[in-house]
Structures are given as C-alpha cells and as structure tokens.
Amino acid sequence: MTEASPVVEIKVHADSINRYSTLLQMGVDIETQGAISIGTFLNRLPGFTADYINNRVQTIFLNGSAIDDLQKPLTGSRPVLAISAAMPGLAGAIFRRNSLHAVLRSDGVDISVSAGSAEPVAVTLKLFNMIAQEKGADLLARGVGCTGTQLALFLTDNLELISTITQVILAGQHLDRSDFIKHLHRLDAIFLIIRKDDV
Amino acid sequence: MADKIFRINMTTLSTTVEDIPPAWAGHGGRGLTSTIVAAEVPPTCHPLGPNNKLVIAPGLLSGTPAANSGRLSIGAKSPLTGTIKESNAGGTAAQLLARCGCKAIILEGCPAGDSWYNLAVNPDGVTINIESDLAGKGNFELINTLANRLSSKQGIITIGLAGEMKMTAANISIKDPDGHLRSAGRGGLGAVMGSKRVKFISIDPKDGKVAIADPEKFKAANKIFSKALVDHPVSQGLGQYGTNVLVNIINESGGLPTRNFTAGQFAGHDKISGETMYDKIMERGGKPKHGCHPGCVIQCSQIYNDINKNYKTSGFEYESIWAMGADCGVDNLDHIAEADSLMDDLGLDTIETSVAMGVAMEAGVLAFGDGAGICRILKDEVGKGTGLGRIIGGGAASVGRAFGVTRVPVVKNQAIPAYDPRSIKGMGITYATSTQGADHTMGYSVATNILKVGGSVDPLSKVGQVELSRNLQIATAAIDSTGMCLFIAFAALDDTTCLPALIDMINARFGINLTGDDVVNLGKYILKTEKAFNEAAGFTKADDRLPEFFNYEPLPPHNVVWDFTGEEIDSFWNF
Numbered sequence: 001m002t003e004a005s006p007v008v009e010i011k012v013h014a015d016s017i018n019r020y021s022t023l024l025q026m027g028v029d030i031e032t033q034g035a036i037s038i039g040t041f042l043n044r045l046p047g048f049t050a051d052y053i054n055n056r057v058q059t060i061f062l063n064g065s066a067i068d069d070l071q072k073p074l075t076g077s078r079p080v081l082a083i084s085a086a087m088p089g090l091a092g093a094i095f096r097r098n099s100l101h102a103v104l105r106s107d108g109v110d111i112s113v114s115a116g117s118a119e120p121v122a123v124t125l126k127l128f129n130m131i132a133q134e135k136g137a138d139l140l141a142r143g144v145g146c147t148g149t150q151l152a153l154f155l156t157d158n159l160e161l162i163s164t165i166t167q168v169i170l171a172g173q174h175l176d177r178s179d180f181i182k183h184l185h186r187l188d189a190i191f192l193i194i195r196k197d198d199v
Numbered sequence: 200m201a202d203k204i205f206r207i208n209m210t211t212l213s214t215t216v217e218d219i220p221p222a223w224a225g226h227g228g229r230g231l232t233s234t235i236v237a238a239e240v241p242p243t244c245h246p247l248g249p250n251n252k253l254v255i256a257p258g259l260l261s262g263t264p265a266a267n268s269g270r271l272s273i274g275a276k277s278p279l280t281g282t283i284k285e286s287n288a289g290g291t292a293a294q295l296l297a298r299c300g301c302k303a304i305i306l307e308g309c310p311a312g313d314s315w316y317n318l319a320v321n322p323d324g325v326t327i328n329i330e331s332d333l334a335g336k337g338n339f340e341l342i343n344t345l346a347n348r349l350s351s352k353q354g355i356i357t358i359g360l361a362g363e364m365k366m367t368a369a370n371i372s373i374k375d376p377d378g379h380l381r382s383a384g385r386g387g388l389g390a391v392m393g394s395k396r397v398k399f400i401s402i403d404p405k406d407g408k409v410a411i412a413d414p415e416k417f418k419a420a421n422k423i424f425s426k427a428l429v430d431h432p433v434s435q436g437l438g439q440y441g442t443n444v445l446v447n448i449i450n451e452s453g454g455l456p457t458r459n460f461t462a463g464q465f466a467g468h469d470k471i472s473g474e475t476m477y478d479k480i481m482e483r484g485g486k487p488k489h490g491c492h493p494g495c496v497i498q499c500s501q502i503y504n505d506i507n508k509n510y511k512t513s514g515f516e517y518e519s520i521w522a523m524g525a526d527c528g529v530d531n532l533d534h535i536a537e538a539d540s541l542m543d544d545l546g547l548d549t550i551e552t553s554v555a556m557g558v559a560m561e562a563g564v565l566a567f568g569d570g571a572g573i574c575r576i577l578k579d580e581v582g583k584g585t586g587l588g589r590i591i592g593g594g595a596a597s598v599g600r601a602f603g604v605t606r607v608p609v610v611k612n613q614a615i616p617a618y619d620p621r622s623i624k625g626m627g628i629t630y631a632t633s634t635q636g637a638d639h640t641m642g643y644s645v646a647t648n649i650l651k652v653g654g655s656v657d658p659l660s661k662v663g664q665v666e667l668s669r670n671l672q673i674a675t676a677a678i679d680s681t682g683m684c685l686f687i688a689f690a691a692l693d694d695t696t697c698l699p700a701l702i703d704m705i706n707a708r709f710g711i712n713l714t715g716d717d718v719v720n721l722g723k724y725i726l727k728t729e730k731a732f733n734e735a736a737g738f739t740k741a742d743d744r745l746p747e748f749f750n751y752e753p754l755p756p757h758n759v760v761w762d763f764t765g766e767e768i769d770s771f772w773n774f
C-alpha cells in the first residue's frame with residue numbers, strides 16, 4: 001500500500017534531521033509480511049540490531065498492550081506497535097519488558113496470541129523518545145507511509161522547520177518549500193522520505 | 200556541632216533550640232516529619248488551628264555531597280485530606296538547613312492579630328520578624344524582592360496568595376539554585392503555613408558545614424552511587440525529556456486520564472508530549488536539562504521559554520502537564536506552561552488545582568480544551584479569592600461538592616494523578632492504600648528485589664499484587680527519609696551496587712552500621728506510624744477505597760474497570 005502512494009521526498013539540513021524524528025510519535029505505516037513476530041519486524045528496521053532491541057528497546061506496546069515477549073506475532077488487520085526506551089516511575093516499571101512489576105498491569109488488557117495471516121499488512125509504528133532520536137533519521141531516509149494531512153499538521157506546528165528544507169519533490173515534481181504544505185492536505189496517503197542534504 | 204530541633208511558637212512569638220530526643224535521632228526527611236507530627240499533633244485537631252504543627256526536615260544525607268540528596272520534607276496534618284501528610288521538594292533549602300545544624304523546624308501555634316511574619320534561620324536558631332512588604336504578593340515578586348534584601352545564597356521557603364488565603368490546594372515553594380521555584384505540592388500544606396501567618400522562611404547557613412564521620416568511606420560510596428545513577432538508561436531519558444517523557448507511553452497504554460477521567464487516551468498527546476516539549480525548548484533557547492538542587496546528577500528539570508524565547512516556567516513535570524493537558528482536554532503546551540507559571544506564582548498544587556479544573560469543566564464552568572479559560576480563572580478567580588476561586592482552590596472534591604459532580608477522582612479527598620487506576624491497577628492499589636490520599640510517589644519501584652521484600656504470595660493473585668505494592672511503599676518511605684530524590688529508584692532497582700552504596704553513605708555520615716533489614720524496618724515503622732495517626736483521626740478501612748465510578752465506568756479504549764474488593768485491598772496492612 002505505502003510504496004504505491006505518491007512519494008514525497010524532502011531534503012533537509014543535516015543538523016535538523018533529528019527534529020523530524022518527532023513526527024514518528026504520531027505513528028507511520030510500514031508495510032510488512034503478516035504473521036511475523038514483533039522481534040522479526042523490529043529487526044528489519046534500519047539499525048535495529050538484536051543487541052539494540054534487547055538492550056535499548058525496553059518498552060513495547062502492541063495494540064495498546066504492553067509486551068514482554070518479542071516472539072509474539074503482530075496481530076490484527078492494522079497492528080499498532082509503539083516502542084520506547086526504559087521509562088521512569090512506577091508506571092514506567094510496570095510497562096517495562098519482563099519487569100517484576102509487570103504483575104501490576106491490568107487484567108484484560110493483554111492481547112490474544114493468534115498467528116494471523118501471512119498476507120502483507122501495514123503496521124502503524126510509533127517511535128518514542130530516545131528510540132526516535134537514535135533510529136528515526138535512518139527510518140525516515142528509508143521511507144514511511146503517512147497521510148498528507150499528518151505531515152502538513154506536523155510542519156504547521158513546527159513552522160520553523162520550513163527553513164531547514166532544501167528540496168521538496170512531490171510525485172516527481174519539484175515544489176517550492178514555502179508553499180508545498182497546501183498540496184499535502186489533498187493527499188490521503190503518501191510515501192514520505194526525509195533525507196539529510198549532505199551538500 | 201550536634202544537630203538541633205528549631206522550634207517556633209507563633210502563639211507566643213518565641214523560639215527555642217532544643218536537643219534531639221533519642222527517639223528521633225535516627226530519623227530524617229519523611230521519617231522525622233511523620234514521627235514528630237504523630238508525637239505532637241493531636242490527630243483530631245483542626246488542621247488550620249493552633250494545635251497543628253508544620254514540620255520541616257532535611258533528609259539524613261542532606262547537606263552532604265551525596266548525589267540527589269537535596270529533597271526537603273514538609274509534614275503536618277493535611278487540611279485537604281485530614282490525614283498525616285508529607286510532601287517533599289528540591290530547591291536549596293534542605294541542604295542549607297542541614298548546614299545550619301537544623302534537624303527539623305517545628306512551627307506551632309497561631310498568632311493573634313493580622314500581622315504577617317517571616318522567619319530567619321541561621322545556625323544560632325530562628326528569629327521572628329514582622330513582614331509588612333511581602334504579604335499579599337505572589338511568589339515571583341517575593342523571590343525577586345528578597346534577591347535584593349538577602350544574599351543570593353540564602354534559601355527561601357515561601358507561600359503564595361493561595362497559602363495566605365488558606366486554600367486547601369495551596370503548596371509550599373522552595374527556591375532553586377537559579378531563583379526559580381520547586382514545590383512541596385500535595386496536601387494543602389501551604390494553608391497550614393498560612394494559618395501560622397508565616398509568609399516566608401529564609402535560611403542562612405553562614406559557614407556551617409555538615410560533619411561526616413568517615414569522609415573517605417563516604418566519598419567512595421558516593422562515587423559508586425553517582426555512577427549507578429548517571430549510567431542508568433532511565434536517567435538518560437529523564438535528562439533529555441524530563442518526566443514528561445511519560446505522556447506518549449501512558450497514552451499508548453490507555454491509562455492517560457482524559458477529560459476528567461472519561462477516557463484513557465488523548466488525541467492531542469503528541470502536542471503536549473516530552474518529545475514535542477524538548478523540540479520547543481531547543482528551538483526557543485531553553486534548557487532541556489536542569490537540576491532542582493545542587494548535586495543532582497540526573498537533572499530531570501528544564502527551563503521552558505515562551506514563543507518569544509523568554510523564560511516561562513521550569514520543573515515542567517509530567518503530572519502537571521497531564522493535569523492541565525489531557526485531563527482538561529488542552530493540547531496547547533504554551534497555555535499549559537502559562538497555567539503552570541500562574542499556579543507557581545499563586546502557590547497552588549498543579550495536580551490538585553488542575554484536576555479541580557477538570558471537574559469544573561465537567562460541571563460546565565468552562566469548556567474542555569479551554570486553556571486560555573483556565574489561565575483566566577486562575578488569575579481572576581483563584582488569585583482574587585472569589586467564591587468560584589475558593590471552590591477551585593479547595594481542590595477537586597471541593598468542586599465536586601459545590602457543583603454536584605459524581606465523577607470526582609480523589610482518594611481521601613486528594614486528587615488522583617496522571618495514571619488511570621482502571622488501566623494501571625498497580626497505581627490504583629497505591630492510591631487506595633496510601634496513608635496520604637492518592638499519590639503516585641508513595642509506591643515507587645525501589646529495589647524491592649535487593650531489599651528482599653519482593654513478596655511471598657503468588658504475584659499474579661490480587662493479594663500478591665497488593666503485597667508487592669505494600670513492599671514498594673515500605674521501600675519508598677525509607678528512601679523518603681534520606682533526602683534522596685525518588686528517581687534514584689531505577690538505578691537502585693537494576694544496579695546491585697546502588698542501594699548498598701546509599702546505605703554505606705548513611706553509615707559513613709553518622710558512623711553507624713545500618714543494614715538492608717534496618718532500611719526495611721524503617722519503612723515499615725513509617726507506614727505504621729502514619730496509619731496509627733490516621734486511625735486516631737477517625738479514618739477506617741472504608742477510606743482506603745477508590746471512588747465508585749471506577750467500578751462501573753469502563754475506561755476506553757480497553758474498557759477496563761477497577762475490580763479489587765475491599766478485602767483484597769485491606770490485606771495491604773497485614774504486616
């Protein structure tokens with residue numbers, strides 16, 4: 001689904017690329033084969049080595065439920081996967097993977113384990129905090145699915161970012177950075193690529 | 200120089216410096232405030248009358264170079280909850296009081312007449328002065344005025360207009376190293392200080408120092424302790440995003456109370472999250488990392504500037520941002536920062552007051568999402584002490600009573616903070632059983648594994664879960680006695696060197712030989728002392744309950760309800 005959408009390719013000043021990682025807290029779409037495990041899905045993301053997943057990714061939610069086991073399959077027709085570093089507070093400890101405080105989660109919030117279908121699915125992936133800072137730029141350079149409105153809202157809320165953009169290409173056409181936001185609202189789905197401009 | 204008790208009687212306007220009774224000698228922080236309140240305050244007294252006492256105590260390690268040891272405990276019978284209360288905060292006061300040789304300040308009695316007073320503390324004791332300039336002024340003007348009147352190094356403990364008006368959501372503020380404020384927020388202790396007509400307390404340690412019995416051992420232990428804190432991944436996240444890093448996580452879990460606890464997710468979460476706040480801070484020349492007292496190595500505080508890059512607020516915490524944000528349906532971080540600043544100036548607990556606003560929104564006083572309206576009500580109603588202002592300044596339960604709202608999220612009259620107990624039941628057990636009303640800081644994840652209080656009952660059973668929560672509260676009460684910030688908890692949980700190093704520092708400071716068992720026993724003693732006070736004040740098991748709407752209103756999106764029975768909750772006290 002996402003690769004077939006209009007491609008929006010943005011180049012930005014290298015020192016501002018991490019500001020764009022904040023977009024990932026809203027959730028972006030990543031196409032994948034269905035019925036794979038969370039661990040396998042994460043491992044296919046750029047920079048998510050086994051070591052990084054085991055040590056840095058300490059908090060995982062699948063469809064709103066905290067997950068301990070990376071072998072759990074992605075479930076649902078549109079799985080929502082949110083990942084974060086270790087979090088503070090009792091609540092942070094409760095949601096941490098394999099925490100001894102996990103017993104203090106609420107009953108009935110766990111998800112069922114069903115293998116699902118092997119058909120491709122679009123996973124809504126949310127990257128939070130340190131994970132977004134550390135891996136967001138590589139993910140954006142590879143490309144993610146989102147709506148035009150989502151990108152437009154993000155840029156409207158962060159208008160100072162417009163000056164960091166050096167090039168915008170929408171469906172093969174170069175656009176002026178000062179007014180390309182207006183084109184975004186009419187696009188239901190886009191495939192967004194944000195790269196550092198190394199020049 | 201041995202530490203002393205500094206007693207101030209506001210009825211007779213007299214002060215004494217007293218030796219420490221042997222039974223109090225081993226205590227500090229919350230352990231000491233609760234011990235003194237339990238020993239000297241009649242449990243059935245009126246919290247704003249002459250028989251209540253405000254007790255202010257640095258922690259056992261305050262004033263030493265121990266990392267993160269500058270929290271100040273303030274205790275009394277709470278006018279909000281009617282229970283015993285301890286609230287703690289950073290700032291410079293704990294360290295400076297310790298350097299004065301002050302084990303605790305006991306502020307008792309109430310003066311006749313309309314005068315306001317200030318108290319000046321130094322190593323020789325306390326002097327009481329009439330304060331005619333600063334009564335009726337906000338906290339910010341007070342701090343600015345005192346910057347000229349006193350030396351910049353002096354500590355200041357102050358109340359704003361809310362404390363002067365004896366509102367039960369009033370807090371007590373403490374000056375931080377940059378001249379901004381940190382607040383002992385919960386329980387209305389600012390009203391107790393206001394009832395004694397003390398506007399502020401200044402602290403000048405002169406050349407006082409804290410003696411350490413074994414400096415070498417202390418230094419070695421502090422090195423290990425600090426390293427464990429700095430290296431821990433949670434500390435790194437806290438240093439970058441502050442506690443507000445939790446917005447996205449708690450929202451994702453479905454436990455972010457939204458629009459007066461009617462939903463567990465907030466559509467505007469990304470507009471008020473720690474990640475968004477970090478971007479704004481960097482863009483506007485603020486500081487993402489800042490310590491609430493000297494010696495903090497984690498630095499979860501921050502300086503948040505307004506859109507014109509001028510200072511707006513600091514110590515902008517998750518619970519405050521949640522309360523004014525999701526709970527009131529406000530997704531504008533600048534409105535939230537403005538409200539935070541107004542509440543700091545008025546001297547109001549940001550959790551209690553904002554949850555009260557959420558209840559008022561449900562009552563139709565203003566619309567959900569009206570951030571500008573919240574600021575207007577704070578300025579024009581609460582700040583001026585109008586009828587509506589006093590109802591809101593009385594806290595969430597006060598608003599519920601005044602407007603006939605049934606969905607009032609309080610336990611023992613204190614507002615439930617930022618984690619919905621239906622979705623995160625571990626928090627619910629803490630809220631229900633805490634000796635001090637709903638409070639998320641009462642049961643932190645402090646090294647129950649290392650203290651060997653991990654639990655003996657099946658942890659998946661409800662009674663096992665209550666037991667785990669009890670052990671968290673026992674460990675937390677002990678840590679609250681040290682003057683340590685609770686964010687040491689994560690390192691203490693994961694790094695086996697951290698907690699022993701903390702105990703080594705206490706031993707080196709006093710030349711004693713505490714063990715892990717002693718720490719556990721201290722925590723148990725504190726909880727039991729506090730419970731005994733509450734029982735004598737008239738509290739029963741029936742008060743250890745969440746509001747009933749949590750039992751019958753499923754919380755979207757997971758549609759969970761609170762399902763612990765009274766019997767299961769009561770097993771908390773089986774120790």
Ligand code: SF4
Binds near residue numbers: 500
């Ligand atoms: S970590 Fe935060 S609350 Fe703790 S001492 Fe440092 S600034 Fe204060």
